[in-house]
Amino acid sequence: MSELDSIFSDDWGEDHRSGLVAAVGRPNVGKSTLVNAILGQKIAIVTAKPQTTRQRQLGIYTNEEAQVLFIDTPGIHKPKSILGKYMVGVAHDALKDADVILWILDASAPPTIADQDIAALLGRVAPGTPRVLALNKIDLADDSAALTSHSSLCEHQKALPVSAKEGRGISELIACLIPLLPRGPRYYPADQASEANLRFLAAEIIRERIIELTSDEIPHAVAVEITRFREKRHSAQIEASIFVERGSQKGIIIGRRGDMIKRIGVESRAALEALLEARVNLETRVKVQKNWRSNAEFMRRIGYRLPKRGRN
Secondary structure, three states: OOHHHHHHOOOOOOOOEEEEEEEEOOOOOOHHHHHHHHHOOOOOOOOOOOOOOOOOEEEEEEOOOEEEEEEEOOOOOOOOOHHHHHHHHHHHHHHHHOOEEEEEEEOOOOOOHHHHHHHHHHHHHOOOOOEEEEEEOHHHOOHHHHHHHHHOOOOOOEEEEOEOOOOEOHHHHHHHHHHHOOEOOOOOOOOOOEOOOHHHHHHHHHHHHHHHHOOOOOHHHOEEEEEEEEEOOOEEEEEEEEEEOOHHHHHHHHOHHHHHHHHHHHHHHHHHHHHHOOEEEEEEEEEEOOOHHHOHHHHHHOOOOOOOOOOO
16 A cells, blocks of 8 residues: 555554644744644745734644644734634633644743743643643744743643744654544545635635735734635636725725735735636725724624624
């Protein structure tokens, strides 16, 4: 049997392992970049701005020994809106569900008060769950100093230096995680890397380009809803509504003489065509929805899974 045949076989054996690994940490430490690096493809958008990830995303890593289901979560922070509370709640829920916690830390700087708060949170929410520390951005730090300063934050099974950007330490990290998972079957096909649907991915791609191309005021205030997604054999028609909270923000996204919205459209279209491997006709509309980050009803409408009892 070839290696490929073995991966696709239904005969996993008694030692095959599978389970959930919650990738957690404070904002902008490289959680999504690391998950993308582990999977070898992009399943989560990545920007230099904090709090880019808003919803729970599942990344699926499969080899002959195991199927590791990575839960990429929003950064843990002190929330100031319903959206912020939702994001932190997503991370908390992932901790409760996880078989292993992968705590990603920024090894290029000393531990922060926020890191200490996360250590306390792990003790409260998931005291018995195995933990692995991924000391990311090691390319910008001294290995020994980073290991010492961050390893003392909490009890853990292993602390490993990694660089998500350069792909360093990835194989060692996977090898460390697999033995900590329970024995179990494969839940997804071996060639599947995510369970996100194309509508969700399209909205995230457009939001990523907006975050990268606009000022610091925009990232936290923008939401994208796909209002039409129609695929044909070699093409796709996509219509998207871009929501901001104030008229001034709408002006920034549209830009002088429409230059910015055109650039957002061009770059989003290129990324969508690469994803879909088809020609894409993309139409965007920018709308003002005042204080949408504290409007639970609106957030549910555009796809955030808030509890029904959430307040507006």
